Amino acid sequence: MLERIRKIKEVARVFGEMRHLLPALNFKMPAHAETVSVAGAFEDTVADHTERIMLIFEGQEWTYSEFNDSANRFARVLQAQGVKRGDSVALLMENRAEFILSLLATLKVGASCALINNSLTGAGLVHCVQAAGANHIIVGDERTSVIDASREALALSDFGSYLWCSDSGTSTCPDWCVDLKAEMAGQSAENIPITREITAGEVAFYIYTSGTTGLPKAAIMLHRKALAASTVLGRLGFRVKPTDRLYLCLPVYHITGLGPGLLAFILSGGSVFLRRQFSASKFWSEVQQFKTNSFIYVGELCRYLNQQPEHPQEKNNPLEKMLGNGLRPDVWDAFKARFKVARICEIYGSSEGNVSFANFFNKDKTIGATFAKVALVAYDQENEEILRDDEGHCIEVAAGTPGLLLGEITTDYAFDGYTNKDATGKKVVQNVFKAGDQWFDTGDLIREIDVGFAFGIRHFQFVDRTGDTFRWRSENVSTNEVAEVLNQHPQIHLSNVYGVEVPGCEGKAGMVALAVESPDTFDVAGFSRLVDTELPAYARPVFIRLQCALETTGTFKLVKTELREQSFHLDQVGQDAIYVRPPKAESYQRLDDSFYQSLCSGTAGY
Incomplete structure (x- = not known):
């Protein structure tokens, strides 16, 4: 009886938070009306947490007010170089403080930020820049040679098109670039007025598919979606408080590192410890040193940590909660037991998709529940096609049976698609259960599972990607x-x-x-x-x-x-x-x- 009462209280608490958040955050903001944006929300956080530590990176710390001042100076340099509202700016840089500075400054002037995988070179790099229609590129010192090798193909001839950020301080700015840090000197630190004019329906980011098969596709992420995903996952998944500290080693150009990672914390007043890349050998000593109680993960990082010899500082570590995706069942129990992590919020979603799941209730080995209307339908893996009945409609599978996950496309759960219209069209399934309906094809096989939880809340588990299943x-x-x-x-x-x-x-x-x-x-x-x-x-x-x-x-x-x-x-x-x-x-x-x-x-x- 006591356990049932505990469950009821937990459900009531989470649903209470959901009711508070959903009217504004469940993808329901008018597409081109409300003046709300990522940069505007960040400025609100700055006002509430002026002197709190926002970012820790390689021996330096910035308060919210210090970082906001720098972002404003940076933004004015962008404006001076011709970046304006509605433009697209490509960002190619390693995980470092200047990456976040560049991102926020771009958003402050009303431009969108194309977050380029910093390992790309040649044709792949050129494709990603051009797919977003970017007419300016912010490049880190560490990637200058990569951009230089592709300048002819990029065909951005104007001097102000290439904006350069130093890294170690030992390199000099190329003569074809503008030195952003040098230009920041003397600029005003006041907020940019245009930031408060940006609407929820404008493009905030271009996020790229990982490119495991073919060239990456540029997924469009509007401000409303970035805010909704980061705030809901931050508050209900991570349960971010201003006193929390995040260990962030995932690339910020990817949606997991960006949304429920960086944005969830800096829009809630939390602190972020940023790392250029993951290091299994240094992880626990840094968790202890910087007192990070939160970790944004992908499953393979957890596997790497499991495989490491016992580290003296993994004992009594401050890590309390994790949020991420891809934590396989064979890793889940061992990780949780060894490192004594109380809360693992596995999530599921994609940059372009209209449906997401989250393990809000901290149930093991599940991607949790969703707010969206979804269907798991029968799929012929041998012929790679959706099965339909005699009336031409899709066939829902029984609980426990893997099915192709579809998310209904509605005004509240829109599919914003890619910059490529043909690629967008291929992800939409028509006439699923009735004539004229439209559903987003995730391309993933999911099953509904029983986690011993009542109250009509359906929980799900990731099974496989359709392209990763073969017949033998x-x-x-x-x-x-x-x-x-x-x-x-x-x-x-x-x-x-x-x-x-x-x-x-x-x-x-x-x-x-x-x-x-x-x-x-x-x-x-x-x-x-x-x-x-x-x-x-x-x-x-x-x-x-x-x-x-x-x-x-x-x-x-x-x-x-x-x-x-x-x-x-x-x-x-x-x-x-x-x-x-x-x-x-x-x-x-x-x-x-x-x-x-x-x-x-x-x-x-x-």
Whole structure:
């Protein structure tokens, strides 16, 4: 009885907060009416928390008032160089204080900020800048050579188009750039009047898909969506208080680091400890040193921390709560138990999507619940198409069964799309349950799960991406589920599972790239036993590729495209060792030329 009373109080508390937030924040702001923006909301926070520490970075600290003053000076330099309301400004820089300064200054003058993955070069970089229609680029010292190599393709000829931010202080500004920090001297620190004229329906950011398959797409994020997502997730997910401190090592150019990370805290008066990139070996000492009680994560960071030897400062650490995405079930329990983290708020969503989930109620291994109207529909993974009934409508799956997640597109839950109209159209499903309705296709398989929670609140769990599921032996194989099993092997740091074509065979055979410390001493026999014990025959990988590290995107998503293309072909995999499990064999063996030729000729016997 006491436990039930506790649950009722918890539900009442959260729903009470929801009722307070939803009228303004549940994607319901008029598209082009209300004068509210990210920069305006930040200025409100500054007024309420003037002397509180906002940012800690590489030995320096800034209060809210100090940082706002610098952002205003920066914004006036942008205006002097021709940046105006409605423009798009590309930002290419590492995670550092000047990145946040550039972002806020751009928003203050009413321009949108195209947040470019700082690892991009060449054609990919040019594509992202042009996809956002950017006519100015703010570039960090550390990425100057990358921009310089692409200047001809970018075709931004005006001197003021390239705006440069020094880093270490030892480099000099190129003669084709404007030195932003130098130009800030003497500028007024007063707020920019135009900031308070920006409306909720104007574009705040262009956020890019990770580009695991093909060139990234630029997703449009309006001010209303940025504010809604960051504030709801900040208050209900992170439960941010001004006394909280965030450990932020995710790239801020990505939506997770930006929205529920940076924006959630600086719009609530909290403090942010910013790091250029993640370091598993330094994580706990920095958590202790800077007293960060909050952590914004992606699942692979948690896996890396789990794999580290015990660190003396992981004991009695101040970390109380985490929010992020991609924490797999095989990592969840071990992480929570080892590091004594009380609250893990797993979220689900995308930069462009109109639906998001959050584990507000702190239930294990779930992406939680959603405010939006969603449907899980039957999906043919072999032919990669949605199944429909005799009337042409989609078919909802039963609870517990994975289905393709669709989010209904309405005025309240709009799909703002990409800058590319064709790409936008491909994500909209028509006539789902009735003529004329429109739903956003997430491309993900989700299932409804029972977490022992009443009150009619549906909870869900991520299963897989549709492109990450393949068919073998007339069965569907989930790459995520197979990877979770393989990651149990003590020598494996990380598994990247994918399907590859084998001549003469229907479907795709399972192949896995394994990140192992020493490929030469990998326990192949032990791996074979694990596979046989934990996986059904159709889900057991046919091929193994041993690597010292796996390639990931800037947001730690595993890259599969090149691995699929190279497959098991000995002339394409470089020095990586390839193992194969021949039909009826009890263990894997090194792939030699003789068996390789039988694979290519379709005579290997699969």
